[in-house]
Amino acid sequence: MTDELDLIDAAKSGSVIAFTELVRSYRERLLRFLLTRCESYADAEDALQDTFINAYRYLQSYDSRWRFSTWLYRIAIRNAARLQTDHVAELGELRDEESDPLKLCIADSECENLWQSARRLLSDEVYTAMWLRYVEDMSIKDVAVVLDRSNSWTKVNLLRGRRALEAELNRDQQTNESEAYG
Amino acid sequence: MDKLARQLREDAANINVEVSAELDDRIRASLHGITPERARESEAPQRPRSTWWASSLTGIAAVTIVIVLLNLNQPEPPVVLITTPPGNIFQPQLIINPAVMTAPLRKELENLEADLKKAEQAVRKEIGLFP
Numbered sequence: 001m002t003d004e005l006d007l008i009d010a011a012k013s014g015s016v017i018a019f020t021e022l023v024r025s026y027r028e029r030l031l032r033f034l035l036t037r038c039e040s041y042a043d044a045e046d047a048l049q050d051t052f053i054n055a056y057r058y059l060q061s062y063d064s065r066w067r068f069s070t071w072l073y074r075i076a077i078r079n080a081a082r083l084q085t086d087h088v089a090e091l092g093e094l095r096d097e098e099s100d101p102l103k104l105c106i107a108d109s110e111c112e113n114l115w116q117s118a119r120r121l122l123s124d125e126v127y128t129a130m131w132l133r134y135v136e137d138m139s140i141k142d143v144a145v146v147l148d149r150s151n152s153w154t155k156v157n158l159l160r161g162r163r164a165l166e167a168e169l170n171r172d173q174q175t176n177e178s179e180a181y182g
Numbered sequence: 183m184d185k186l187a188r189q190l191r192e193d194a195a196n197i198n199v200e201v202s203a204e205l206d207d208r209i210r211a212s213l214h215g216i217t218p219e220r221a222r223e224s225e226a227p228q229r230p231r232s233t234w235w236a237s238s239l240t241g242i243a244a245v246t247i248v249i250v251l252l253n254l255n256q257p258e259p260p261v262v263l264i265t266t267p268p269g270n271i272f273q274p275q276l277i278i279n280p281a282v283m284t285a286p287l288r289k290e291l292e293n294l295e296a297d298l299k300k301a302e303q304a305v306r307k308e309i310g311l312f313p
Contacts, residue, residue, distance in 0.1 A: 012218075016213050016214055023210075027209075031201060052212075053212050053216060056218060059218055114189050114190055165190070169186060
């Protein structure tokens with residue numbers, strides 16, 4: 001964390017090399033998240049690039065009281081939402097299941113990846129809250145900051161998301177067991 | 183960590199992503215072409231205390247000047263001319279001696295006293311009381 005703060009300070013002073021180090025430590029994590037929010041792999045890559053460009057441009061406004069990842073995710077979510085809006089405006093609601101970037105990036109397995117279920121069952125905001133909480137290990141407070149929501153809203157919706165996914169998980173297990181026993 | 187949280191984490195890790203060299207180059211090239219925005223300087227910079235006094239005095243002086251100018255430019259109020267009444271209006275000269283004014287009343291009083299005396303004598307005569 002201290003290293004990260006040092007890198008941020010150096011980047012604030014204008015060091016592109018320091019910022020490139022930060023890019024290196026966040027790019028995969030952010031791209032994984034953006035894939036679940038964008039219409040295509042190319043869009044996710046564009047959103048990732050825009051996120052780092054905006055972050056570097058406005059790095060002076062970063063407040064070190066918050067985690068750097070919190071700030072980056074805020075920018076990433078905004079970029080993904082903008083791309084999504086552009087797509088809807090251009091093409092309308094034309095989501096092609098076969099070109100779903102998340103599906104393309106998940107290895108074939110017997111069970112559906114839980115994040116695919118999450119995307120099917122949860123709203124964008126609740127999905128993002130679940131991702132930040134369980135993949136990024138963010139606190140409720142940080143998740144609320146990223147989503148620009150209250151702590152209580154975040155808690156309630158995380159609970160709802162959990163319940164929906166637990167029900168889905170249990171249903172999958174029951175289906176597998178019944179198939180195994182014939 | 184509960185079962186759901188563990189499953190969510192594992193499934194997230196199963197999403198295979200790889201940042202291509204091309205994307206990496208794109209990002210790096212973009213960063214080199216950007217000038218970071220400087221933090222906005224506070225809109226109202228700190229001023230020394232003496233500035234406050236100076237600005238107050240300037241303000242007071244300005245207000246005074248405005249008031250003076252307004253008063254100078256204002257037209258003078260119309261003068262009301264109080265003229266003496268023209269000489270052809272009749273004015274009685276009331277130069278009268280007060281004794282002249284009371285003389286008739288005194289005369290009347292004397293007459294009344296004489297009448298009273300005559301009446302008294304007539305009554306005395308009737309009842310037989312002669313002086």
